Amino acid sequence: MTTKHIAGxxxxxxxxxxxxxxxxxQGGTAGTSGMDHMHMGHEVVIPKGALFTKADVExxxxxxxxxxxxxxxxxxxASHGANPQVLKLSNKIEQSQVPEIRIMQGWLExxxxxxxxxxxxxxxxxxxxxxxxxxxxxxxxxxxxxxxAYLEMMIQHHAGALRMVDDLFxxxxxxxxxxxxxxxxxxxxxxxxxxxxxQKLLTQLPAK
Numbered sequence: 001m002t003t004k005h006i007a008g009x010x011x012x013x014x015x016x017x018x019x020x021x022x023x024x025x026q027g028g029t030a031g032t033s034g035m036d037h038m039h040m041g042h043e044v045v046i047p048k049g050a051l052f053t054k055a056d057v058e059x060x061x062x063x064x065x066x067x068x069x070x071x072x073x074x075x076x077x078a079s080h081g082a083n084p085q086v087l088k089l090s091n092k093i094e095q096s097q098v099p100e101i102r103i104m105q106g107w108l109e110x111x112x113x114x115x116x117x118x119x120x121x122x123x124x125x126x127x128x129x130x131x132x133x134x135x136x137x138x139x140x141x142x143x144x145x146x147x148x149a150y151l152e153m154m155i156q157h158h159a160g161a162l163r164m165v166d167d168l169f170x171x172x173x174x175x176x177x178x179x180x181x182x183x184x185x186x187x188x189x190x191x192x193x194x195x196x197x198x199q200k201l202l203t204q205l206p207a208k
Contacts, residue, residue: 036150042114050111055174057113059184060104060170062164067097067104068131069121070122073138077150081143085201086150093154093194100183107179127167128160148205151198158191 044054070093077090101118108115121129130138130153141149165188169175175184 021125044113047112047141052111052180053171053174055168055171056180057108057111059164059168059174059180060108061114061116061120062124063161063187064101064104064116064118065124066126066129066157066161066164067122068118071097071101071118072121073130073135073150073154073157076139077146080139080141080146080150082150083144083147084135085204086147089194089197089201090150092139093121096190100187103171103183107183124158127163130157144206148202148208153200155198155202156193158195161187161191162195 044057046052046054046057074090074097075095078086082090105115134153138146138149138153165184168180168184175181
């Protein structure tokens with residue numbers, strides 16, 4: 001499923017549902033382990049009768065920050081001597097995740113929740129996200145060293161996103177609201193595929 005298709009699916013489901021309506025359940029758990037250190041500084045309040053849970057809101061907020069760091073990583077490729085295949089992949093990640101952030105921000109806005117911006121990755125720690133030291137290491141690398149570091153670190157990053165999806169669906173009552181369910185499954189499919197591509201690209205790099 002392409003980003004265009006995912007956006008269409010979310011718009012369609014939102015139109016059909018007319019926003020939050022009758023509740024399946026309210027609340028949920030306090031958070032997911034993939035987002036244990038996500039502190040947006042805003043309390044999540046779930047309206048009575050909402051279809052979504054606290055975990056759904058935290059997932060969308062957290063994934064905005066997660067995606068934002070991936071975009072920062074990917075934008076380094078052009079100026080750090082990435083090979084054509086790695087550059088193509090980094091462009092794909094950026095070009096898909098930018099509109100996905102807008103999708104998540106739109107969902108949060110429609111549901112009257114705090115909407116993080118793309119700087120939010122500076123203030124949170126979640127599964128797979130790079131440490132400041134790793135980011136410095138990536139930024140210092142050039143050529144094939146950058147290719148290897150980018151691929152290894154983005155695999156780590158994507159694996160963290162998959163953990164966030166897994167944690168969402170393993171949280172009681174979470175991931176059932178239509179838009180959240182569609183989006184989370186899309187992230188799982190897309191990033192699983194990209195991990196496979198990155199693993200293959202790693203095997204094609206010159207030996208250290």
